Amino acid sequence: MKRNAIIEKIAHAVVLICALLAIFAVCGITLYMIIKGTPALKEVGVFDLIFGNVWKPTASEPMYGISYIILSSLMGTGLAILIGVPISVMTAVFLSEMAGKKIGNIVGGAVELLAAIPSVIYGLIGMMVLNPLMFHLEKMIYENDSSHQYTGGANMLSAVIVLAIMIMPTVISVTTSSLKAVSNDLRAASLALGATKEQTIFKTVIPAAKSGILTGVVLGIGRALGEAMAINMVAGGAVNLPLPFNSVRTLTTQIVSEMGYAGGLHRQVLFTVGLVLYAFIMIINFLLLKVRKAGAENGSK
Amino acid sequence: MVLSKRRIKDGIVRGLIYLCAAFSVTLLVGIIVYVLAKGISSVNWEFLTTVSSAIKGTVGIAGNIVNTLMIVLITMLIATPIGVGSAIYLNEYAKPGKIVTLIEYATETLSGIPSIIFGLFGMMFFGEKLGFGYSIMTGSLTLIVMVLPLITRNTQEALKTVPDSYRNGAIGLGSGKWYMIRKIIIPSAMPGIITGAILAIGRIVGESAALLFTAGSGKLLPRGLMGLMDKPFQSGGTLTIQMYLSATSEGEFDTAFGIAVVLLVIVLAINLGTKALTKHFDVRGKE
Structure with missing residues (x-):
């Protein structure tokens, strides 16, 4: 009997430690990002680093301005959301409101598989298909503009398209489940009042699923902001203003492409870039918490 | 007149919705067909069983396949017990309160952190601080932190579906709590645990950003048994890298x-396999 009591105690302690590891991990990561990311802020100066727009880490008088990098990340994410979310919501509407079982399984299955495809494959296809297309467009648009620096198609627009596609599975699956959770009484009431099926969807069902859809959008923002490898392969390799046909670097691609060889202060600045990204992600996590809470409160009313 | 205008508008909306739904399917089919068309001719026995070497004139990815398997194995061997343990604590032991909220929030936060951040952390902590350098071990330790939320959450979902009557029955018959968990709860939740584990494997196989600065890019095959034992502490690039x-x-x-092509086949097999498995367990559960 006594031996059993000891086993029970040990088991309890072990599973508790397992559970606490998640907290340790989050604290550890946060601590490391701050410890490693702040020295460069002091060295270069907060203002020069965050608001400077010249990135010349290897020049004899190095400049470490990351404002264009931050802007590119925000712009890329924003545009990807603008393109990806409407398509995703429409697809979710199809899955939840219109599709029969068979077709629904096919489309739903396709969406799931899209989520499982590794990001390097999206990057590879972007390089081989999207970039040549963009180069073609670029040559047409800038034919008479001698000041334009040709990028060979590796530009902001390619990155936005790849990101838009990559966030779709997340947004679609969250939106679909929140649409499905809308009570059928609402649909029936709307239809009985003479609304068409389409009116019912857009005037009744979508507004009722608002907080769930918002959750999907916020998750999509996090995914787009954090994506690294795929856009590193299609966005080009120069720090520029995020204009459609400019080669750009984002927070993530800056780390991926330079961490391998950076040393000294350059390396420390890259850690600061990581810290900035981490800060954005934490803000998004906080928003997610708020959105979910708001959704839960609405639901209980 | 008003009615027909409405009809046209509805028709357009409906068309757009169909178009968007068709887009996902077209995209998936397009990606698969394109990758197969471009890559299938490179895949042959030599490609899968040799290492790229300029001297021998071979092009092969055997080393990368071994590295990938090794990282999957080490990561899952450590991450699965921890993730399952964590879920057991949350579902079977913990009473609702601050600690549970905190753990669940931490798990949530962890699953929202992008892989490049895990990569940075892994490089700094496991690679530099603990001295594992660029190695399969550093990569695996990093990925453990990354897949933990996935395993925890799937196990938790599975534990929630185990009916309380099982617990009461076992306790009523005089079983200890841990004995009940080991003999009744975990076996009943096994399908969910396995599904979570397979999904985690898929995530590891497709991962790249978290491994670039942790596991490195070595592509040689280990030599003999000693080589295999040493391999975890050497640099090893996965297929994605x-x-x-x-x-x-x-x-x-x-x-x-x-x-x-190889990656696509693995990832698709894992996903279709998980689906078949879930269906199989569902059917069995209803019998």
């Missing part, structure tokens, strides 16, 4: 597409 390098710095697009 080799594909990234082939497509960028090395400019070997045939190799890149060849690896893409």
Whole structure:
């Protein structure tokens, strides 16, 4: 009997430690990002680093301005959301409101598989298909503009398209489940009042699923902001203003492409870039918490 | 007149919805067909069983396959017990309160952190602080932190579906709590645990950003048993990393597409397999 009591105690302690590891991990990561990311802020100066727009880490008088990098990340994410979310919501509407079982399984299955495809494959296809297309467009648009620096198609627009596609599975699956959770009484009431099926969807069902859809959008923002490898392969390799046909670097691609060889202060600045990204992600996590809470409160009313 | 205008508008909306739904399917089919068309000719026995060597004139990814398997194995061996343990604590032991909220919030936060951040942390902590350098071990330790939320959450979902009558029955018959968990709860939740584990494997196979600065890019095959024992402490690039390098710095697009075919096959098999498994368990559960 006594031996059993000891086993029970040990088991309890072990599973508790397992559970606490998640907290340790989050604290550890946060601590490391701050410890490693702040020295460069002091060295270069907060203002020069965050608001400077010249990135010349290897020049004899190095400049470490990351404002264009931050802007590119925000712009890329924003545009990807603008393109990806409407398509995703429409697809979710199809899955939840219109599709029969068979077709629904096919489309739903396709969406799931899209989520499982590794990001390097999206990057590879972007390089081989999207970039040549963009180069073609670029040559047409800038034919008479001698000041334009040709990028060979590796530009902001390619990155936005790849990101838009990559966030779709997340947004679609969250939106679909929140649409499905809308009570059928609402649909029936709307239809009985003479609304068409389409009116019912857009005037009744979508507004009722608002907080769930918002959750999907916020998750999509996090995914787009954090994506690294795929856009590193299609966005080009120069720090520029995020204009459609400019080669750009984002927070993530800056780390991926330079961490391998950076040393000294350059390396420390890259850690600061990581810290900035981490800060954005934490803000998004906080928003997610708020959105979910708001959704839960609405639901209980 | 008003009615027909409404009809046209509804028709357009309906058309747009169909178009968007068709887009996902077209995209998936397009990706698969394109990758197969470009890469299938690179995949042959030599490609899968040798290592790229300029001297022997071979192009192969055997080393990367071994590295990938090794990282999957080490990561899952450590992450699965921890993730399952964590879920057991949350579902079976913990009473609702601050600690549970905190753990669940931490798990949530962890699953929202992008893989490049895990990569940075892994490089700094496991690689530099603990001294594992660029190695399969550093990569695996990093990925453990990354897949933990996935395993915890799937196990938790599975534990929630185990009816309380099982627990009451076991306790009523005089079983201890841990004995009940081991003999009744875990076996009943096994399908969910396995599904979570397979999904985690899929995530590891497709991962790249978290491994670039942790596991490195070594591609040699280990020599003999001693080599195999040493391998975890040496640099080892997975399939994804080799594909990234082939497509960028090395400019070997045939190799890149060849690896893409292999990756695609693995990932699709894992997902379809999980689906079949879930269906199988569902059917059995209803009997």
